[in-house]
Amino acid sequence: MQLGMIGLGRMGANMALRLSRGGHDVVGFDPVPAARTGAEGEGLATVASLEALAERVDAPRVLWMMVPAGAIVDATIASLQPLLSPGDVLVDGGNSFYQDSQRRAAALDDAGIAYLDVGTSGGVWGLAEGYSLMIGGHEDAARRLSPVFATLAPAADRGWARVGPSGAGHYAKMIHNGIEYGMMQAYAEGFAILERRQDLIADLPQLAELWRHGSVVRSWLLDLTAGALAGNPQLDGIAPYVPDSGEGRWTVAEAIALDVAAPVITQSLIERLRSRDDNAFADKLLSAMRNAFGGHAVKRD
Template structure:
């Protein structure tokens, strides 16, 4: 099957390479010349310097897979593709878009006879070798047409992927997936922090992580990665205590509130990420000032 990959950052290029290895013809486009050149050199991908050239190189009905940043970049790409595509073509958004945006875009494409699928994609930098977890939303017939591609991208043809519902469902499932990921990562981080602080026991954190990886009820791929990180750098030296977020955790918490679902672990894990970025916490200063005012506890001067 022929496919056009739009966006040749690390994940887009890796997905294109996995498809190519699976026997599919993959042509790619990225607005950055450096990204195109890197994809060519690393994976031997066929690339084009414009969307028009990419679309022209694909046989109809065309399949375009977008791996571009969520938000305005997706809309801009769809606007540019609009005049180039024809009824029956399929566009897949494989990035981390908000599911409400995906529903809107699906309706927009439907008006032109173009099929739009939202595909929540998990696997990160390991997907090229291990395969990707794919949560697809949209028309069942369009998803079925892409079965050969999805089976190639997944860890195995019969697992790790599926159509999870109508338009928006794929990105909604990925949003919740990432919210769960926040909570799991926070729990591991807190547990290792407690062990690291217990200096009297001199715990070997890489050893503990390795023990937990086998037979333990908390074993997981995230723990595998934690064990690797601790083995390489037991004290995590040189890593700033600043944790970014890309939006999915915020969206998950907002949906939980809207749906009246209690989600304290995911919510607090998001709050901890926000807290990690506060180099000069006004809230903590206020706490110290209040303790001094009502109890005369004094404050530490900085």
């Protein structure tokens, strides 16, 4: 199948490479010349504009966007829509908010263009291991792209599925990432406790490797954790600052809207926010309060 890939950052380029190596005819576009040059160095064909991409891909077109969530997606669609025709399919494989995806799908449907929201998990390992694909949108369009999904997934018969109507793919990915937040926080806290008792557990990399085999807590995240500890047991040079992609926030907001208790996911998000507070004003105020009501000593900078 022929398709165009929009966005040749690391993940977009890796997805295009996996498709190309799987026998698909892939043409890529990125507004950053260096990204196009890098993709060309991997053997991918690229073009220098969206107009050239629309001309290069045969109708009915399949165009796959891998661009950051938010205004950039809307701007890309606004630039693309005059170039598209009824019967074309536009895929958003990024981490868009599901309600934005529903809005975009409805608007494009009026023009006869199918919009698929595809929650994509696999990160930088997807090129070699395959991607988990959560697909939302028109059933006919999803069926048409099944050869593409089967190539991107770990195997043709697993790791991908149409999970529901428009918005369902990005909704599933949102909750997936919320769960991921909680799992990562649990591993981080457990190993932090272990690190404090080096008199008992002196070799964290050894323990992480041990848990990878037969343990109830074994997982791909633990595999990655073990690899990180083996390469840098003291985590030297890594700042205690944890960003978030936004999907954890959306998951917490959704839980509140649905009256669903999600304390683990919520607290894991709060811990990420806390990691960014260099000033830690709240902690300073807590210390001042303890001093005020109980005369407890205040540790000075």
